[in-house]
Amino acid sequence: MTRSLGVAVVGFGWMGHAHTRAYLRARHHYPNLPIAAHLVTVADPEPGRADAAAEQYGFAGSTTDWRELLTDPRVEAVSVTAPNFLHREIGAAVAESGRHLWIEKPVGLTGDDAHAVAAAATEAGVRSTVGFNYRAAPAVAEARALIANGAIGRVTNARFRFFSDYAAHPEGALSWRFTRSHGGSGVLGDLASHAVDLARHLLGDIESLVADTVTVIPERPTVTGAASHFSRADGPPGPVENEDHLNALLRFTGGARAVLEASRVAVGEQNTYGFEIHGTTGALAWDFRRMGELSVSTGADYQSQSYRTVFAGPGNGDFGAFQPGAGIAMSYDDTKVIEAAGFLRSVAEGTPYGPTLDDAVAAAVVLDAMLDSVRTGAWVSL
Amino acid sequence: MTRSLGVAVVGFGWMGHAHTRAYLRARHHYPNLPIAAHLVTVADPEPGRADAAAEQYGFAGSTTDWRELLTDPRVEAVSVTAPNFLHREIGAAVAESGRHLWIEKPVGLTGDDAHAVAAAATEAGVRSTVGFNYRAAPAVAEARALIANGAIGRVTNARFRFFSDYAAHPEGALSWRFTRSHGGSGVLGDLASHAVDLARHLLGDIESLVADTVTVIPERPTVTGAASHFSRADGPPGPVENEDHLNALLRFTGGARAVLEASRVAVGEQNTYGFEIHGTTGALAWDFRRMGELSVSTGADYQSQSYRTVFAGPGNGDFGAFQPGAGIAMSYDDTKVIEAAGFLRSVAEGTPYGPTLDDAVAAAVVLDAMLDSVRTGAWVSL
Amino acid sequence: MTRSLGVAVVGFGWMGHAHTRAYLRARHHYPNLPIAAHLVTVADPEPGRADAAAEQYGFAGSTTDWRELLTDPRVEAVSVTAPNFLHREIGAAVAESGRHLWIEKPVGLTGDDAHAVAAAATEAGVRSTVGFNYRAAPAVAEARALIANGAIGRVTNARFRFFSDYAAHPEGALSWRFTRSHGGSGVLGDLASHAVDLARHLLGDIESLVADTVTVIPERPTVTGAASHFSRADGPPGPVENEDHLNALLRFTGGARAVLEASRVAVGEQNTYGFEIHGTTGALAWDFRRMGELSVSTGADYQSQSYRTVFAGPGNGDFGAFQPGAGIAMSYDDTKVIEAAGFLRSVAEGTPYGPTLDDAVAAAVVLDAMLDSVRTGAWVSL
Amino acid sequence: MTRSLGVAVVGFGWMGHAHTRAYLRARHHYPNLPIAAHLVTVADPEPGRADAAAEQYGFAGSTTDWRELLTDPRVEAVSVTAPNFLHREIGAAVAESGRHLWIEKPVGLTGDDAHAVAAAATEAGVRSTVGFNYRAAPAVAEARALIANGAIGRVTNARFRFFSDYAAHPEGALSWRFTRSHGGSGVLGDLASHAVDLARHLLGDIESLVADTVTVIPERPTVTGAASHFSRADGPPGPVENEDHLNALLRFTGGARAVLEASRVAVGEQNTYGFEIHGTTGALAWDFRRMGELSVSTGADYQSQSYRTVFAGPGNGDFGAFQPGAGIAMSYDDTKVIEAAGFLRSVAEGTPYGPTLDDAVAAAVVLDAMLDSVRTGAWVSL
Ligand SMILES: NC(=O)C1=CN([C@@H]2O[C@H](COP(=O)(O)OP(=O)(O)OC[C@H]3O[C@@H](n4cnc5c(N)ncnc54)[C@H](O)[C@@H]3O)[C@@H](O)[C@H]2O)C=CC1
Ligand SMILES: NC(=O)C1=CN([C@@H]2O[C@H](COP(=O)(O)OP(=O)(O)OC[C@H]3O[C@@H](n4cnc5c(N)ncnc54)[C@H](O)[C@@H]3O)[C@@H](O)[C@H]2O)C=CC1
Numbered sequence A, B, C, D: 001m002t003r004s005l006g007v008a009v010v011g012f013g014w015m016g017h018a019h020t021r022a023y024l025r026a027r028h029h030y031p032n033l034p035i036a037a038h039l040v041t042v043a044d045p046e047p048g049r050a051d052a053a054a055e056q057y058g059f060a061g062s063t064t065d066w067r068e069l070l071t072d073p074r075v076e077a078v079s080v081t082a083p084n085f086l087h088r089e090i091g092a093a094v095a096e097s098g099r100h101l102w103i104e105k106p107v108g109l110t111g112d113d114a115h116a117v118a119a120a121a122t123e124a125g126v127r128s129t130v131g132f133n134y135r136a137a138p139a140v141a142e143a144r145a146l147i148a149n150g151a152i153g154r155v156t157n158a159r160f161r162f163f164s165d166y167a168a169h170p171e172g173a174l175s176w177r178f179t180r181s182h183g184g185s186g187v188l189g190d191l192a193s194h195a196v197d198l199a200r201h202l203l204g205d206i207e208s209l210v211a212d213t214v215t216v217i218p219e220r221p222t223v224t225g226a227a228s229h230f231s232r233a234d235g236p237p238g239p240v241e242n243e244d245h246l247n248a249l250l251r252f253t254g255g256a257r258a259v260l261e262a263s264r265v266a267v268g269e270q271n272t273y274g275f276e277i278h279g280t281t282g283a284l285a286w287d288f289r290r291m292g293e294l295s296v297s298t299g300a301d302y303q304s305q306s307y308r309t310v311f312a313g314p315g316n317g318d319f320g321a322f323q324p325g326a327g328i329a330m331s332y333d334d335t336k337v338i339e340a341a342g343f344l345r346s347v348a349e350g351t352p353y354g355p356t357l358d359d360a361v362a363a364a365v366v367l368d369a370m371l372d373s374v375r376t377g378a379w380v381s382l
């Protein structure tokens, strides 16, 4: 028998929608999931937004105050999809109340924030899943499997890049994203967190690093009232307080080296999120823009060894839960369905599936070390 | 207020799942849809399959005999996702019973079959939608809009290709797909029907054509019992009765010329479905394997005019109903959600949205003409 | 000891330069060639052009009248790089005079023209090489070797495309290229001749075909005086007499099927010359724009078998005569050096190397059949 | 009137051939060059090699001792294409003898070496050209022009990568390349020197950097006797003394940031030499493997601005000296012809054309700084 789990969603922007849909779709793709989510309530302070969400998706209730969830006995698990600066407060409170937690990355503004939420979850003995969903892409899962199987030998060097153009327009409004108190470390928490998680997921722990950051657009027009992600503004200019662009060199405990780049102002790049990994006998490359393709060079040639383009298919990660044949497109949202299924399974079985708060802490510690490195101009050991 | 529409699904293989999920997801992406589907019943003769479907997706009931739907007053609309040779019988009966019809391509084995279903629907005054879902890809919608706006000038020539490897293995079982009575015209109905629909959708009516077909693997091992799409077998060899591969030249009433190719035995090709279209001032190209990308050459250069790679985004077709920014992956299933939304809207408003039975008839007539051309060795006018 | 061969070049446009450079460079890449060319004389009626050529490249003499070569005892071999309509007259005269012949494609305007030149060469017992230089690209040589070795199984279907934009501008002058008397069959002789030669070279003889042609820009501005390839004009419009675009279906004697397309008015395409070839166990694809890359799918998978991108290197065709490692770029001109080396070797050894007049005749016969097919609207057997 | 310049070539391996061919071909592509090279002599200690070179290319003489050139009055200019560890001695001696110098990168093993050669050339008042030939690729020239014209705005960040697999085989012989005394800084001098030169050429001076290096294959089999670039060996293992792989972060005086990577052991990579450059309004990318293609994103969109693939053509750098239309392939060797023409022109006109010894010094100083950074673990200012 399938058990039912009451869930709530806090914060109903892009990710609020994505988590909700993923809860609803989990059983479409994982018919044997031991737990099915039912939508209890949704919280968002923006007038009307929670109500509309309830109407659209069928939550039993809605509220503007997320604290109400903490006392609602029907709510057994909570998705935290509010802005970063609220992750710590909400995340810790949810965990302390004994509820399981599916929380978006980067889990706060600093390693300290992530640590606080993780400690609360451990203390309360609840399950946690963190929104590092690029792991879930079947081609990424296949990359990890190939590395683990030794298909490319010992990993020697790698490159991780997360480039976006979402803040590339100089007239983009000076929203909360560009302040340190609310937007944290800018592109580090926003995009580099994913890159660091993929780096750890694929290559293991990072030993030391050196980083360089730059604020490419140092001033932006201020805005009166609320500003969405892509709003333009024309108020007097105010200072951008956090990072637009990051370059870093990494060393892994296993000996591999890497470069890692992240940008939120990269004109020409829409979701250029990916990696290239070289080993002693082969190489792998992936780009989210072609999510289902993995470039693979394996063999015993060492020299003049070609790459082949493999279209993910049944047998690669969770692909088979979505499509019957290689090369049939999966979506970004599907990676969230995989994540939801992992979360539900982790609640059912009491063991983690997929990225957890420990991973969030580990990634946040790396990001903190990058800021340290920028401050000191030196390599930082982890 | 949103009206509720009782739906049934007949045939619960790949497409049965896809239609069901699409009904359930339509409101996730189209919150203002005037009609929401609720799942009444599902029919499939395969033991246990309909029951499992009901359990997984929440149909109120299930049956092994699709005829029961015809007398169930809760069923107002039916998805016909059974094999091709049943489309005519089931499709016509559904329409005659006054139920709206979402039916998979190719709508039977011949133009005659498609015509019979279309006539029944017209007679009964019911809405119809046909599963030509490649139209729904935002990049394809954008291609159509660009052509309509004159962005590439007058269309002069084009290429349509639908290549798959699903029947490429010579030990693939001699299933019903390879008989003329049950599999019809082989790759023509299966894949070329999509290509012809895209050709018509983008370039208008076809005036005449010449075609060449070949059965690349003339014998396959027979099989005892049911054989799924990809089963292997080792019985004594039996004859393949229909087409593995098609080449054709087309002339359009608007003056454009094209080549059209389809194969089910193309080793190396997983869903190589796409087109290239040239006009007097520009060109477009699309490949389903990179569903969200459209190659576009426009301008006033005529010579040395480059192509750019455009990632579909909000503003291209229905992209905005799925993702907030260009380059974020949509899935094959999302195209079925778009199709479902069109079907539901067409029922609500009494006007067609997207591909209808008229399109199915038009495509089937073209496929018939191709077979005629092969038989006669001559150009055939439509 | 290396023997020296006196050569002349007739017609000093693009190809005149290319042949001359190739003669000079042959020993740079083939130090063991038994024959070295020395430049005796060059003929071109355009005032000053032959003189300038002699000055630039070191021909001993120059002339405006190609007939002078026929009586110059120093001239033992002749490159015919004049316009198509002169190929027959010059080519036959050169051969009849007992001189070896390196002649550009298409060798006249018709199969009859090509045949006349070929007959003269046979009669005189001279060697001939024809400018089908795409054969010489190492990736093409590798493709041929792979097919011959059975690496893709039995060839089942193919596609050949030669698309250019050189005549895409509607204000391009109505030069001799667009008249039937001087430009022959337009895009057929100009580009489709290469495509047909590659088709034959890779897949063997063509058995039958059906073709469709169109003149996309039916009128162009007339011009007074000489007009080069890319001149614009603004005289009163006059009729284009020959073909801008070709589509054809082919059947090969070996059983394979193909589509073949050629265009001189394809906006967006600069030298989109290439092929895709499918066999029962694999596939190959090549595009001249990435001359050194061959896409290869081989193996025993039949389904979900990937393509790999192979960069041509030593071991593929004549690559090793040019560069020491895979992936180092060769040029268009290098293919002419390979052709020159073959021509010189054929003279030295008395046996053909590379494409000969027999190939030119075979290709021209196919082009004639295409025009027949357009005229009759029927398949034509060869 | 064209003046003739007597040239000698010292070191007749790959680059000896390349320089020689380039001298011979310069006038094929630059008919108006005021100087034509004639081949006086060639020096190489390898038995028979210089003689064979003279025989193949027509040098008037040959020798095993490069010092003989210094007293040969016919020799006015010298190509130094011997191994790196000889660059300083030969280069300085050639300059001191008053001969012009075309010398291969990296011009010695250290900045000190490069500086010594440059000082000698300045002192003697001779012209110098250095083999940074990737600058000469027309697509690179176009990239530089676009940046200079402000087509991508102010440059903000970039990536330079030079990856090769030439030393990827663990059984590759422990040749001189892997010793510090003869092979210098390994991949730094060999490949990163090109990357640094392109970085400077495109983005201007480097202000500071931090670097990380690794010797991926720490031991290789020793070899008795001479070992060519790609020889395998099976002697007892000996230590590799220099760098296989480099990662670095760069800051430019103009404010831009970059990552730079170089490897000689990158399995899967054949000449993966290229860059990506982002500016405030656009971006550019180039990869030597597709030498004639430049990816360009320009416009006023900032967000969702696409890249287009531009095939280099007449008007881009020196393309027009080689081919008549965009997209027709040029070769690696053609970049050396461009370099030769620049060298000859610089001798004729007494002003530099293309990369000079000043550039070699500048690049070598950056490489030294990288080694410093590795040693100190800190950022190094230049
Ligand atoms: N895993 C991934 O790929 C992605 C993760 N994210 C993460 O998801 C989180 C949310 O991002 P988006 O959905 O893009 O932001 P958004 O701005 O679209 O939505 C945030 C929502 O939170 C609501 N909110 C603000 N204060 C609240 C409060 N006190 N209580 C409840 N709700 C509150 C806002 O009204 C808004 O509806 C962020 O942490 C972000 O880093 C975002 C996009 C992609
Ligand atoms: N639009 C598109 O892209 C696609 C369209 N299709 C079309 O969808 C249709 C179904 O194809 P698939 O789902 O791939 O086939 P499938 O073989 O996976 O499923 C067919 C189902 O129909 C059931 N069935 C057989 N006889 C039946 C009957 N008398 N009553 C009810 N159900 C019956 C079978 O038991 C099976 O469950 C075909 O017409 C096909 O051409 C299929 C795949 C993609």
Ligand SMILES: NC(=O)C1=CN([C@@H]2O[C@H](COP(=O)(O)OP(=O)(O)OC[C@H]3O[C@@H](n4cnc5c(N)ncnc54)[C@H](O)[C@@H]3O)[C@@H](O)[C@H]2O)C=CC1
Pocket (backbone or CB within 6 Å): C010, C011, C012, C013, C014, C015, C016, C043, C044, C045, C046, C049, C066, C081, C082, C083, C084, C086, C104, C105, C106, C131, C132, C133, C190, C229
């Ligand atoms: N293999 C290949 O890839 C290519 C082959 N070709 C072929 O090469 C031939 C020449 O084409 P292009 O060089 O592009 O043409 P072009 O127009 O650049 O040069 C033709 C030259 O022939 C000269 N000419 C005209 N009448 C003459 C006469 N009576 N005697 C001597 N010279 C005469 C013209 O003055 C001109 O210099 C054509 O047959 C063409 O099909 C051309 C380009 C590429």
Ligand SMILES: NC(=O)C1=CN([C@@H]2O[C@H](COP(=O)(O)OP(=O)(O)OC[C@H]3O[C@@H](n4cnc5c(N)ncnc54)[C@H](O)[C@@H]3O)[C@@H](O)[C@H]2O)C=CC1
Pocket (backbone or CB within 6 Å): D010, D011, D012, D013, D014, D015, D016, D043, D044, D045, D046, D049, D066, D081, D082, D083, D084, D086, D104, D105, D106, D131, D132, D133, D190, D229
């Ligand atoms: N610009 C570019 O892209 C490239 C530059 N190079 C540079 O060119 C130089 C030569 O490299 P390769 O030609 O690849 O090497 P190679 O090993 O093929 O040739 C070097 C030649 O120098 C000769 N040599 C050794 N000692 C000599 C001496 N004392 N006097 C005269 N010759 C002597 C050797 O016998 C050999 O023939 C190196 O500095 C290398 O960095 C090499 C390849 C590409």
